[in-house]
Amino acid sequence: MPHSPDEHLARALAWGFLAAPEWTEPALVAAGQTTLGRGYRWLPRVVRPVLAAYRSAPLDRPSELASFLVAGTPLPAISARAQQQRRPLQVRFVATVSGRMGARRWPVPEVDDLAGLATLLELPLDQLTWATDVRGLQRRTPPGPLHLYRHRWVARPGAVPRLLESPTPLLRAVLRRVLDRILCWVPLHPAAHGFVRGRSALTNAQLHLGTEAVVSLDLQTFFASITAARVNGLVTAMGYSEAVAWTLTGLCSHQTPVHVLARMPPGGDSAARHRLRAELRDRHLPQGAPTSPALANLAAFGLDRRLAGYAAAAGLIYSRYADDLTFSGPHLAASRLIRAVTEIVRDEGFVINSRKTRTRFPSQRRTVTGLVVSGDRLGVPRAYHDRLRAVLHDAAINGPEAANRSGLPYFRAHLEGRVGWVESVNAERGRRLRAQLNAITWPD
Numbered sequence: 001m002p003h004s005p006d007e008h009l010a011r012a013l014a015w016g017f018l019a020a021p022e023w024t025e026p027a028l029v030a031a032g033q034t035t036l037g038r039g040y041r042w043l044p045r046v047v048r049p050v051l052a053a054y055r056s057a058p059l060d061r062p063s064e065l066a067s068f069l070v071a072g073t074p075l076p077a078i079s080a081r082a083q084q085q086r087r088p089l090q091v092r093f094v095a096t097v098s099g100r101m102g103a104r105r106w107p108v109p110e111v112d113d114l115a116g117l118a119t120l121l122e123l124p125l126d127q128l129t130w131a132t133d134v135r136g137l138q139r140r141t142p143p144g145p146l147h148l149y150r151h152r153w154v155a156r157p158g159a160v161p162r163l164l165e166s167p168t169p170l171l172r173a174v175l176r177r178v179l180d181r182i183l184c185w186v187p188l189h190p191a192a193h194g195f196v197r198g199r200s201a202l203t204n205a206q207l208h209l210g211t212e213a214v215v216s217l218d219l220q221t222f223f224a225s226i227t228a229a230r231v232n233g234l235v236t237a238m239g240y241s242e243a244v245a246w247t248l249t250g251l252c253s254h255q256t257p258v259h260v261l262a263r264m265p266p267g268g269d270s271a272a273r274h275r276l277r278a279e280l281r282d283r284h285l286p287q288g289a290p291t292s293p294a295l296a297n298l299a300a301f302g303l304d305r306r307l308a309g310y311a312a313a314a315g316l317i318y319s320r321y322a323d324d325l326t327f328s329g330p331h332l333a334a335s336r337l338i339r340a341v342t343e344i345v346r347d348e349g350f351v352i353n354s355r356k357t358r359t360r361f362p363s364q365r366r367t368v369t370g371l372v373v374s375g376d377r378l379g380v381p382r383a384y385h386d387r388l389r390a391v392l393h394d395a396a397i398n399g400p401e402a403a404n405r406s407g408l409p410y411f412r413a414h415l416e417g418r419v420g421w422v423e424s425v426n427a428e429r430g431r432r433l434r435a436q437l438n439a440i441t442w443p444d
Helices: 005-018 025-036 043-053 062-071 075-084 114-120 125-132 169-181 201-206 228-237 242-252 270-281 292-299 301-313 334-347 382-398 411-425 427-438
Strands: 149-156 159-167 213-218 317-321 324-329 358-360
Touching: 005 025, 005 043, 005 062, 005 075, 025 043, 043 062, 043 075, 062 075, 062 242, 114 125, 114 242, 125 169, 125 242, 159 169, 159 270, 169 242, 201 317, 213 334, 228 242, 228 292, 292 301, 301 317, 301 324, 301 334, 324 334, 382 411, 382 427, 411 427
Parallel strands: none
Antiparallel strands: 149 159, 213 324, 213 358, 317 324
């Protein structure tokens, strides 16, 4: 889309100001004169609001400065008056400025330009530009090997299907470097327990152990609801320049192709389906990329801070595991809590899935992230334990092929994982299940 004359003029002046040797009124006026090819008496009137808004040159944000020139200075009015007098302002010289990082709040790697980012991510600059797909070309590209993501719909009975978007091996390796070399340095809120080193579903549930009442809420389309603009804001807050921030945003976000949306399986009400389609059409965090959980946790920092503050004021405990919000405590006023949380969640740009809201009181079994917290120690639900024990017994007596009624491709690893989960929660029960697992005779 072409820029308007005012935007073109503002961009040229912004670059001219940023190329000035000093961030002072005389230096910026001189830079403006160079950009426009002559001196104008009105230039100080444009420069002064800039100096009032920016104490130092925003070298990492030239587009932001251009937007400010349009919205925060008399430049548009001056340009319109010149047009009426048939003496339109013209750009005679466009300066070039070497970008650099802004102030760093966290010890993220210093990257001043796209060449430096390509070096950090071990990817040639031309491939880096292609992988960002900033023009959204892949959204309408027919199915084939050129796509950066592989898509798989997961149908859910009575609910909107879930779309898994997995990057190709090359892109996955690059995103892993983004996670391990950049995102890992940015701290998360203490209330976040999902996808966080040293925290887990166990640590999340332990916070609510033995509490009298538990309220659980669920965020709808957690990953897809986080837009590219929100991701760009997070990366910009790390100190990266506009060009580097938007490139990182392009790498970590995705637009679902048209042919994938057309294959959306049935399930869920029409409003929820429409919302999911709209979110997937825009750039969003893909569920399946290694960077998405970390960026989602960062995007929810403000939400966690507000909900943790609300819970503390009400004498409650709050934690979040991915899209699961949990509150617990004594004398819990559930309806008032749910109304307040729903409003805060909406203010922070998320939506509560009201169908998954659950309230459990002392007379009921209370679970958090699949673990029972009603007693004095964590436990797995009895139904889960009994089903697993029955499958292990069946596999030991009749063989693993007969016991694998769902046709799981990695049945042994599946059972190992489930037994390991029980062991991490209850060592005694896990020991007995482990003995059953070891009694199974596996084919060579």
